[in-house]
Amino acid sequence: MTKERITGAEALMRSLEHHGVTTLFGYPGGSIMPVFDALYDHTKQLNHILVRHEQAATHAAEGYARVSGKVGVCLVTSGPGATNTVTGIADAMIDSTPIIVIAGQVGTSLLGSDAFQEVDLVGVTQPISKWSYQIRRAEDVPMAVAKAFYIARSGRPGPVVLDFAKNAQVETFDYEPVDIDYIRSYVPVPDTDETALDEAARLINAAQRPFALIGQGVELGNAREELLAFLEKADIPCGATLMGLSDIPSDHCLNKGMLGMHGNLAPNVKTNECDVLIAIGMRFDDRVTGNLKTYARQAKIIHLDIDPAEINKNVQVDVPVLGDCKWTLRELTARIQPAQHTGWIDSFKPYEEQEYTYVIEPEVFPTEGPIKMGEVARAVSEATNHQAILVTDVGQNQMLSARYFKYQQKRSIVTSGGLGTMGFGLPAAVGATFGAPERQVCAIMGDGGLQMSIQELGTIMEQHAPVKIILLNNNYLGNVRQWQAMFFNRRYSFTPMLNPDYMKIAEAYGIPSQVVERREELAGAIENMLSTDGPFLLEVAVIEEGNVLPMTPPGGTVNEMLLEC
Amino acid sequence: MEKTLYTLIVYSENIAGLLNQVTAVFTRRQINIESLNVSASSIQGIHKYTITAWTDEETIVKVVKQIEKKIEVIQAHYFTDNEIFYHEIALYKLSTPKLECDTYISKVIRRYGASIVEVNPVYSIVKKTGMSDEITALNSELQSLGCVLQFVRSGRVAITKSCVERVNEYLAERAEKYRHTK
Numbered sequence: 001m002t003k004e005r006i007t008g009a010e011a012l013m014r015s016l017e018h019h020g021v022t023t024l025f026g027y028p029g030g031s032i033m034p035v036f037d038a039l040y041d042h043t044k045q046l047n048h049i050l051v052r053h054e055q056a057a058t059h060a061a062e063g064y065a066r067v068s069g070k071v072g073v074c075l076v077t078s079g080p081g082a083t084n085t086v087t088g089i090a091d092a093m094i095d096s097t098p099i100i101v102i103a104g105q106v107g108t109s110l111l112g113s114d115a116f117q118e119v120d121l122v123g124v125t126q127p128i129s130k131w132s133y134q135i136r137r138a139e140d141v142p143m144a145v146a147k148a149f150y151i152a153r154s155g156r157p158g159p160v161v162l163d164f165a166k167n168a169q170v171e172t173f174d175y176e177p178v179d180i181d182y183i184r185s186y187v188p189v190p191d192t193d194e195t196a197l198d199e200a201a202r203l204i205n206a207a208q209r210p211f212a213l214i215g216q217g218v219e220l221g222n223a224r225e226e227l228l229a230f231l232e233k234a235d236i237p238c239g240a241t242l243m244g245l246s247d248i249p250s251d252h253c254l255n256k257g258m259l260g261m262h263g264n265l266a267p268n269v270k271t272n273e274c275d276v277l278i279a280i281g282m283r284f285d286d287r288v289t290g291n292l293k294t295y296a297r298q299a300k301i302i303h304l305d306i307d308p309a310e311i312n313k314n315v316q317v318d319v320p321v322l323g324d325c326k327w328t329l330r331e332l333t334a335r336i337q338p339a340q341h342t343g344w345i346d347s348f349k350p351y352e353e354q355e356y357t358y359v360i361e362p363e364v365f366p367t368e369g370p371i372k373m374g375e376v377a378r379a380v381s382e383a384t385n386h387q388a389i390l391v392t393d394v395g396q397n398q399m400l401s402a403r404y405f406k407y408q409q410k411r412s413i414v415t416s417g418g419l420g421t422m423g424f425g426l427p428a429a430v431g432a433t434f435g436a437p438e439r440q441v442c443a444i445m446g447d448g449g450l451q452m453s454i455q456e457l458g459t460i461m462e463q464h465a466p467v468k469i470i471l472l473n474n475n476y477l478g479n480v481r482q483w484q485a486m487f488f489n490r491r492y493s494f495t496p497m498l499n500p501d502y503m504k505i506a507e508a509y510g511i512p513s514q515v516v517e518r519r520e521e522l523a524g525a526i527e528n529m530l531s532t533d534g535p536f537l538l539e540v541a542v543i544e545e546g547n548v549l550p551m552t553p554p555g556g557t558v559n560e561m562l563l564e565c
Numbered sequence: 566m567e568k569t570l571y572t573l574i575v576y577s578e579n580i581a582g583l584l585n586q587v588t589a590v591f592t593r594r595q596i597n598i599e600s601l602n603v604s605a606s607s608i609q610g611i612h613k614y615t616i617t618a619w620t621d622e623e624t625i626v627k628v629v630k631q632i633e634k635k636i637e638v639i640q641a642h643y644f645t646d647n648e649i650f651y652h653e654i655a656l657y658k659l660s661t662p663k664l665e666c667d668t669y670i671s672k673v674i675r676r677y678g679a680s681i682v683e684v685n686p687v688y689s690i691v692k693k694t695g696m697s698d699e700i701t702a703l704n705s706e707l708q709s710l711g712c713v714l715q716f717v718r719s720g721r722v723a724i725t726k727s728c729v730e731r732v733n734e735y736l737a738e739r740a741e742k743y744r745h746t747k
Contacts, residue, residue, distance in 0.1 A: 122582060127589050131636045151636060182743045184736055185578055185639040309630040312623075 003174035008138030009038040011175045012102070012164070015145035017045050018177045021073050023064060023434050024048045025057040029077020031104030031117055034169035036075075049434065049463060052455035054081050056427035058088020058159075059453070061099040063431025065092075066414045067389055067439070069222070071152050072099040072431060078106060079117030082163075083124065087421055089159045090128040094418030095243060096220060098157035100148050101125075107167040108136045121163045130158030138171040142178040150180045155188025156307045157220060190308050192323035192331070200302045200319045201335035203276050209344045210236045211267075211274035211299075213259060213288075216243035216417075217281015217306065217325055224248065224410055226329035227280065234339045237348060239267030241282050242402055246412035250386070256348055260288040261552050262399040265359075265561055266351035268552065271296050272559040273347075278302045281325050284314040285418065294557040304328050358563040359549050364404055370543035371519055373472045377401035380442050380470055383526045388440040388468075389414060389432050393425030393449030395479035397472045399548045401444040411436075423452030429467040430459055440530070444470045447499050448477045454505070460535045461509040468529050471539040474546060475499055482547050486565050506537040513537035566621040570599065572644045572651065572723050573629065575614040576606060576732045578637040587614060587638070590631045596620050600653075600720030608733060611639065615723050640732050644725065651723035655700040657691040657707055658715035664689050670710055677703045688714055697721070 006014070012035055016024070024046055028036040039048060051057045054076045061072025076085055082103040092099045106115040125132045131151045135144045148160040204210055218227050224247060231238055231254045239259040240247055248255050257264030259271070271277065277299040282288070289295045292314060303310070303317040304325050311320040321328050363374035377400055381388070386406040391414040392398040398415055407413060414432055416424040429443035450471055460467055481495040506513035512532050516525045522540065529536040550561040577583050584603060591598055599617040606613035620628070625643045633641040661684060664670050674681065679693035693703055700718055707713045725731070 123585065126582065126586050127593070183636065184739055186636045187739075307634070309627070309634050311630075313627060313630075 003176050005172050006175045007034065007038065007170055007172050008135070008141050008164070009034040009169040011138060011141040011173070012145065012169075013038045013042045013046065014175060015142050015177065016073065017042070019145065019149045020070070022047060024073050024075050025051055025060040025064070025431065026075030027051055027054050027057060027077070027081060029081045029104065029117070031078035031106060031166050032075065032081070032164070032169075033104075034166065035102070035104065035164065039075075047434075048075070049430070049459065051427065051430075052458045053453070054084035055087050055423070056430070056453055056456050056459065058085045058092065058099060058101060059421070059424050059427035060431030060434075062088060062092050062095075062097045063391060063414050063428030064435035065098050065431075066428075066435070067411050067432045068435035069411065070435070071149055072097070072435075074099065074101045076101065076103050077117065078104040078121070079119050082119055082121045086124060086128070087419075089125055089161065091416055091419040091421045091424065092159035093128050093130065095416065096157050096216060097159065098152040099159045100152055100162065101159065102162045102164055104169070105134065105163045105165045108165045109167070111165070121161060125161045128159075129161050132161040132163070134163040134165065135168050136165050138168045139173040140168065142176065143180075146178040146180040147183065150183070151186065189306060189324050190322040192321065192328055196319055196321045197328065197331050197335060200278075200321050200332055203300050203302060203319060204234055204236075204278065204332070205337050205339075207276035208341070209273060209275045210234065210278065210341065211270055211276070212236050212238035212278040212280060213241070213271075213282050214238050214244045214247045214280050215241045215282025217304075218244060218247040219411060221281060221306070221325040223326040223329055226326050226333070228252070230329045230333045230336075233333055234336050235341045235345070236278065237270070237341070237345050239263065239271070241285070241288055241417075242415060243413075243417040244282060245402060246407035246410055249408050250406040254345075258403060260285075261290070261554070262403065262548050262550070264352070264403075265355040265550055265563070266348040268561055269351050269559040270348060272298065272557070274299050276300050276302065278304070279317070280304045280329070281306070283310050286314070289314065290552045290556050290558045296558075304332075355550060355563070363400070363549075371516070371522065371540055373397060373400040373474075373542050373546055374404040376470060376472060376522065376540050376542065377404040377444055379522055379526055380444070381405040383523070383530055384440050384442065388412070388442045389436060391415070391425055391429040391432055391441060391443040393445035394420045394422045395446050395449065395477070396482065396546065396548050397444050397446040397449065397478075399479075409439075422449045425449050426453040426456045426467070426469070427459070429469070430456060430463070430465050433465045433467055440468065441466065442468045442470060444472065446478060447471065447473045447475065447497060457505065457509040457511060461511060464534045466533070467535050469535070469537045470529075471502060471537060472542045473499060473502070473539055474542050474544045476544060478546065479548070481545070485545070485547075486553070502537065502539045511535050511537050513539065515539040515541070517541045566623070568619045568621055569645060570617055570619050571625045572646070572649055572721060573614070573616040573618070573625070573632070573641060574644065574723060574725070575616065575632055575641040576639040577612050577614070577635075578639065579605070579610055579612045580637050583612075583635070583637055584614070586635050587616070587632055590628055591618065594624065594628065596624065596628065602720040602722055606732070611732065615721055617721050640735055642731075644723070649723040649725055651696075651721050652694055653697055653700055653719050653721055654692065654694045655704070655716065655718040657693070657704065657713055659689050659691060659707065659712045660714055661686055661689045663710075663712040667710065667712070670707070670712055673703070673706050673710070679703060
């Protein structure tokens, strides 16, 4: 390989290309100008999407990463550009999403002097990123970028921050590409203990009422086939976390639905009745477990995870199985006996029927009254033949669309699970259209969340990004309103919201749109949306005081769900 | 839950900002650090942190795992006092006139195995190495004699009772395993 003398900024471009980057989400500014100048000559290889706010760049990178499995990359300036990415970095950290944020920084001679647009980005992002590094010399660029990609995508994925000092962008050095697959202080995939596999298999083979909890780890580990082989061999029913909903097709006979606070009744009830609980790539979040003191106390618990720090973090487990679940599931499947658990699986049915009667039917198939949110989500899912990617915002729109959308393909749900970031949906959907250009992207959001990132309609306009925006407008910050109704004596403190005319906004951005106020118009409008080329804003006037049910109240016991409120 | 004084020994790459990352794990869980010592280890390029904190075993296990998760941390382990040898050092600045007129003070210093390392007409400096409680006890005795001008103590330095630095073996194993996969 011949060396060539180039600037740090040019080296960044070549390093990004070397690591397979094709798409960037960014916003220029003073301290990153040399990089944007270099980018000017690389636009054939690197498609830069100009967002309208740096936070949106991070969420778009997350959406891109979630649907493609690749690393999402953002490019922003120092100071406010950099601090605007903080929410997205924290979001990617808690949801294990591989993104790299490259931010400009003042020159090293100015560091620490409160220079214009200087912020200690490494200091700010260390606690919320997987790795945060300051590039102070041009010659460090190839190594830093190689490490960033290796760290972001390996093991439990996560966000990486590269803080790129301006002098390092303009200085020159002899460039050579660098690849990394080893860092001595970093163990991405821990060793699997064979005796743990044996012990887990022994418990599963002896189980009468086994139940599996599946999380995003299955998706991240690309282990759907291994998961299905495992569940099917021993006839083990499962529930999925919000982040793991598209681990397994919705209509698979062993898929018993969503876990957690607003999950399905049967899997939550059965969590507290099973004799062996097998958690796969999930982290026992409090929104899944409710009160830990009453959570699955009767069960032997097996926990498959790639991150040793997740073991016994929230729930004490009997058998931890560390490793990559694509491998550990295969090993476990080889060790277990075929089994039938027909009686146990049948015991889910009464709860499914109860939930259907009290919750699902009135939410999804109402015949009168205002349009329901779940009804819209299911109609959109049906109209896409359950092949679309669902992107949600946060709140009632998120819970109801997650519940009533159906998933066939892998990587079909993009949502802010751990951080619960309002404003995530619209930019994440933009990213998803670039990460999976061959798929339909449906972004369901509320009037609150849309307005938190409404400037991204500009990005959608400019890119003609085919985001199908389904706006569930109830004129409230609905989820908080629901909690105010349930726990704060219906004191609606700052949850009613005056909305703008979204049709006029869409028109201003040149985005085709339609508003639906009556049930009879819904199906036709969805058809119109899906058959329109490019983006579309479908506003649906939904029930104002709709509730998400069932519900395990915060801190409540997992099997004591409210079916009404 | 019963609280114990745990000693954490952390090995890391020598990188600016890592101390922040290590202490942040304690901060997030609202655990006070009793003492902290950072220095070069016996292996070139690798830093050693010795941290003590009062907490329970369940918590310290989680803290150790979360510290070990940091990319540049090589290893982290926790120990109870009977699993390690440890020492602290303390310096006591005493008034020289008082030291000269009260011979009992010198007796106390000798009884504790401390040594006088500096004497001038104004003050004398006494050095004591040993366990935390001895250092505290000497301080209280000297304080009660009214001769202490200043008192300072170090954090703990600790060494495990195993005969080699485990981190050496660990790094060799890692490198070997990596070569094996190539």
